[in-house]
Amino acid sequence: MLTCQRYIELNLVRADMVEHPGEYRWSSYRANADGETMELLTPHPQYIELGKIATDRQHAYIKPYSDRLCLWIGGYISG
Template sequence: MARQPRLDLPNIPQHVVQRGNNRLPCFLDDDDRRRYVRLLHEALWHTKCHLHAYVLMDNHVHLLLTPPAPGAIAQLMQKLGRQYVGQFNARHGRTGTLWEGRDKSCLVDSESYVLRCHRYIDLNPIRARITADPYQFRWSSADAHAGHRHDALLTEHPAYLGIGASPAERGTAYRALLGETVSDDEMLAMGSTLLVDWTSMGSA
């Protein structure tokens, strides 16, 4: 069966998931995560993509990205994936692939969906039962969105800026958003969109 054509539009956010091959870990410790964050920062600068939310789980990554032009996110993921795999393999004395064959992504084409996607990403550690407090998980954007710290990786999306007139107001509003009960149907809907292979991004 032919692949779906890529839905890749400039200035429209995409929710991207990058998974470890066979669901195996892609981060073995915090040094791996620090390397990934550094390479992500470099790839964002190189491609001019904007990152609005992220979480680094043990065996997968969620990124909410806005590209400046078609193909920019594919370029970012290719650059990031290849560089990270090279460093990961050298550090851990392994060879071969690390990522699944293709990254999954879907368009996030409304402001309300952008905020739901923020929440879905930032609550990943809660759903995985890694922590009971999303702000205590170091490797996500939750703490920055809540106004507890600055994160140089992030560019605030207009939908996030619209929830408050000041950083303090936005932090308060976002903490309230994360505290809302999320229905099983909404969580299923958010997750199921990523089962569709909207892109054909290369992986290392």
């Protein structure tokens, strides 16, 4: 599920709508990675399992993005 969520959030970067997934107003990235409260968002159980406290979950959620965003800066994103 988290892989699918990340894929959706990175589509915005691939489409050149934003440079970073957190820049898109309606993206859940800001809630999952930055801890921003979004009334309409309920964290997925797999997200909750990323860590016991919010900062642990945020750091674990961000990790795969950092690798992919670096690839994007180079002009290519895979999977």
